[in-house]
Amino acid sequence: MSAEMSTPNPKDAMRISVSEALAKVSVYVRSLGLYGRAHPIVEEMVNAAQESLLQALASNPVISVVVTERYLALDSFPVEDPTGCLQSFLELLHERQIGEVLFSAGVSVPDIDVFAEALSMSAETLALHGGSDTFLKSRGVTNVKALRETDETQTAEGPAAAQVYNGALVLAEEAMEAVATGMPLPVADIRSAVTDSLHSLMTDETALLALAAIRSYDRYLSEHSVNVCIFSMMLGRDLGLTVEEVMDLGIAALLHDVGKVFVPSEVVKKPGKLTEEEWMEMRKHPVAGARALAGMRELPSLSATVALEHHMYMDGTGYPSLGHHQPHLSSRLVTIADTYDAMTTERPYRTRWTPDEAIGWMLYETQDRYDRQLLARFASRAGMFPIGTFVKLSSDDLAVVVGGSRQSPRRPVVKVVAPRSRRRQGQVVNLAESRHRLLSITKVARPVEVLLPYVDALAAA
Ligand SMILES: [Fe+2]
Ligand SMILES: [Fe+2]
Numbered sequence: 185m186s187a188e189m190s191t192p193n194p195k196d197a198m199r200i201s202v203s204e205a206l207a208k209v210s211v212y213v214r215s216l217g218l219y220g221r222a223h224p225i226v227e228e229m230v231n232a233a234q235e236s237l238l239q240a241l242a243s244n245p246v247i248s249v250v251v252t253e254r255y256l257a258l259d260s261f262p263v264e265d266p267t268g269c270l271q272s273f274l275e276l277l278h279e280r281q282i283g284e285v286l287f288s289a290g291v292s293v294p295d296i297d298v299f300a301e302a303l304s305m306s307a308e309t310l311a312l313h314g315g316s317d318t319f320l321k322s323r324g325v326t327n328v329k330a331l332r333e334t335d336e337t338q339t340a341e342g343p344a345a346a347q348v349y350n351g352a353l354v355l356a357e358e359a360m361e362a363v364a365t366g367m368p369l370p371v372a373d374i375r376s377a378v379t380d381s382l383h384s385l386m387t388d389e390t391a392l393l394a395l396a397a398i399r400s401y402d403r404y405l406s407e408h409s410v411n412v413c414i415f416s417m418m419l420g421r422d423l424g425l426t427v428e429e430v431m432d433l434g435i436a437a438l439l440h441d442v443g444k445v446f447v448p449s450e451v452v453k454k455p456g457k458l459t460e461e462e463w464m465e466m467r468k469h470p471v472a473g474a475r476a477l478a479g480m481r482e483l484p485s486l487s488a489t490v491a492l493e494h495h496m497y498m499d500g501t502g503y504p505s506l507g508h509h510q511p512h513l514s515s516r517l518v519t520i521a522d523t524y525d526a527m528t529t530e531r532p533y534r535t536r537w538t539p540d541e542a543i544g545w546m547l548y549e550t551q552d553r554y555d556r557q558l559l560a561r562f563a564s565r566a567g568m569f570p571i572g573t574f575v576k577l578s579s580d581d582l583a584v585v586v587g588g589s590r591q592s593p594r595r596p597v598v599k600v601v602a603p604r605s606r607r608r609q610g611q612v613v614n615l616a617e618s619r620h621r622l623l624s625i626t627k628v629a630r631p632v633e634v635l636l637p638y639v640d641a642l643a644a645a
Pocket of ligand 1: 494
């Protein structure tokens, strides 16, 4: 009898060892945040956590821990938490919408490290990596899985593109207001607006890019800032920058022109060409912006760099003039997005250039100003006909570009919106397909505003 009492049955033994192992993982995750990975105590903790997990896995090839509302469960029973360590671990998992964690035999210290890295990210950043499990897989971890909660309310998609775009617009305006009045920047809100934009770009960039194609010049500066942010992040992602780098780039791009709040508004808003003196004032905005942003510690330092360098060209021209200083990669990227957006926007004193005219001018008339490789990438990506561009087809139908083709930038996917024949209304045509080879784009239609209702519907989808 006494022997039976002192030797737990295999199931209980398993529960105890899982409880111990999870407590050690939890303590390791917490200590990592406190001391950093290089600390010897932290090294000891991760080794202890791995050893403990392997022990628990000795009698069972897989441990599945389900995250319930109030506790972690193993085979539908709460995992004991005698030390109270598991509560904060449970919260971490909840916040990241993780519904189940599976450890399997062979789990290694690097596997646990990547799992801890996932838990150290904010829920938003983790979502940008495609969620916890995609992140673990992308890092080659197969012995730890962190599956999402299946609750539909938790897995609902992010806000619609129009909401994301408008949210970013409001933030761009608030940021300029804050800089102008010397108030602190709403950095956390800016970060979350940029996170939403990146999320929207990653799930369906069509709608967001269509919104960027439409603008009114009364909100010029904020729309311009948001568009430059969207184009820069699109290019940054294409270049293979990490999510964190794309985020910092997005914030910097959103704030690149804040220095304009220090330029007299009659100069910024002048509905005509600037005089030489007015230009002198205008040319001060990069330095003024960089100065304002450099003092804000919670911002990535890249923001001040990009504000300073976004009018400095690769050939040494532009302003402020620092000789043959080579701008940062992010600044070179923002310069391209900035020029493109400025050229394709209607201004009181000139009509807008069409996307193909703007790209053509940058590629063939002023190519020395830009990083050639980035510009080539942007041209093929933005395409001669970016999403949201209205085009006239050789059939005389009016269509809107709804998708790009990397292989054939001149032959995107279009949707017919104003056909000569009713039959073709709403037809989606991939011009890159050989069966449509006789059809081509004859010109870019303007103004886009005539078809605004269509784009609104697209953006809200
Ligand atoms: Fe600027
Ligand atoms: Fe700009």
